[in-house]
Amino acid sequence: MRKVRVENAVGLKLCHDLTKVVPGEFKGVAFKRGHVIKEEDIEELLSSGKEHIYVWEENAGEIHEDEAAVRIAKAIMGKNICFTKPEEGKSVLQAAHKGLFKVERDLLFEINSINDVTIPTIPNDYRVEPGQKVASARIVPLVTREENILKVERLCNLRGPVLHVEPFRKLRVGVIITGNEVCKGRIHDKFGPVIENKMEYFKAEILGKDYCLDEAGAVEKKILTYLERKADLIMVTGGMSVDPDDLTPGAIKNTGAQIVSYGLPVQPGNMFMLAYLKDVPVLGIPSAAVYCKTTVLDVVLPKIFVGETINKKDLITMSEGGLCMGCESCHYPICYFGR
Numbered sequence: 001m002r003k004v005r006v007e008n009a010v011g012l013k014l015c016h017d018l019t020k021v022v023p024g025e026f027k028g029v030a031f032k033r034g035h036v037i038k039e040e041d042i043e044e045l046l047s048s049g050k051e052h053i054y055v056w057e058e059n060a061g062e063i064h065e066d067e068a069a070v071r072i073a074k075a076i077m078g079k080n081i082c083f084t085k086p087e088e089g090k091s092v093l094q095a096a097h098k099g100l101f102k103v104e105r106d107l108l109f110e111i112n113s114i115n116d117v118t119i120p121t122i123p124n125d126y127r128v129e130p131g132q133k134v135a136s137a138r139i140v141p142l143v144t145r146e147e148n149i150l151k152v153e154r155l156c157n158l159r160g161p162v163l164h165v166e167p168f169r170k171l172r173v174g175v176i177i178t179g180n181e182v183c184k185g186r187i188h189d190k191f192g193p194v195i196e197n198k199m200e201y202f203k204a205e206i207l208g209k210d211y212c213l214d215e216a217g218a219v220e221k222k223i224l225t226y227l228e229r230k231a232d233l234i235m236v237t238g239g240m241s242v243d244p245d246d247l248t249p250g251a252i253k254n255t256g257a258q259i260v261s262y263g264l265p266v267q268p269g270n271m272f273m274l275a276y277l278k279d280v281p282v283l284g285i286p287s288a289a290v291y292c293k294t295t296v297l298d299v300v301l302p303k304i305f306v307g308e309t310i311n312k313k314d315l316i317t318m319s320e321g322g323l324c325m326g327c328e329s330c331h332y333p334i335c336y337f338g339r
Ligand SMILES: Nc1nc2c(c(=O)[nH]1)N[C@H]1C(S)=C(S)[C@@H](COP(=O)(O)OP(=O)(O)OC[C@H]3O[C@@H](n4cnc5c(N)ncnc54)[C@H](O)[C@@H]3O)O[C@H]1N2
Pocket: 177, 178, 179, 181, 182, 187, 188, 189, 190, 191, 192, 237, 238, 239, 240, 241, 242, 243, 246, 269, 270, 271, 285, 286, 287, 288, 289, 290
């Protein structure tokens, strides 16, 4: 690389994208890499504070920022990820599929400790849509030693990709709405539509939606019927807290399901129950979910839909960041909640 005064650069090729920033108006590429400087460019370059440009000269063992970005992107990406052509030295990695974004945190930290390498990502367990930005890859200087990029590639060869998107599976779901007031027609069911709406997002197959009195035996029977019908997920709403008519946790327990947790350090959703009946997750969903747009249910469902088995520790680690602010306009998952 050679530094040249812009007045002397006419006819020479820029060796990197040149950024222009106009506060509040524009931030982007003013001149692309490879642009041949013309007489009329000189004034614009000087006005953006560029009195010199770099011209490429091959140096053994060095690698340009654009090539480095592509090689890093290719090394770190796993399934259902794609990347863009570098701009201003940065390649953006995107989800190629709807699903749950997964990042190997320890490996990411190790790679970001290599000289010149920078890879910011969105958080682990973030649900994503196709085309959504999930990470970017860039080196800090315009050139780096190739050995830095080789270190990235070696680590990924050894330990696997840093990030990928796990697609949601098509699950068969049984829904049981408990509550004497709903079952006896005293009030209109508001829980069913909430659950159906969430299932629509995952394109789940709803096997049925049953209404059930607050009677432990009746709830237990309905759960076992869904198990026989080969449900992959059984959801029971209401009756989860401390009143004498709150019998759902007991009913789930009586089916013989393994209880992972009744109650967890997340709010809303404190009184949530997660259990496994054989390997079928059974969820006891407290009534906060009929009122709050986001509860622990929204944290747990994506994991279930990618086929993860959730243990007690997974639930406990949600406690830091597990207190929802109850914002007037909820932006979850663009939020710390449940991470
Ligand atoms: N003293 C305490 N009070 C409460 C506690 C507690 O630990 N100690 N926990 C609170 C939490 S957290 C929640 S969440 C709520 C409610 O939990 P439940 O799941 O037991 O809810 P229910 O008692 O069944 O119903 C509460 C409320 O919601 C209405 N509801 C229920 N299902 C439907 C439906 N399908 N459609 C429309 N509305 C429904 C129900 O009619 C009640 O008004 O408890 C806190 N209290």
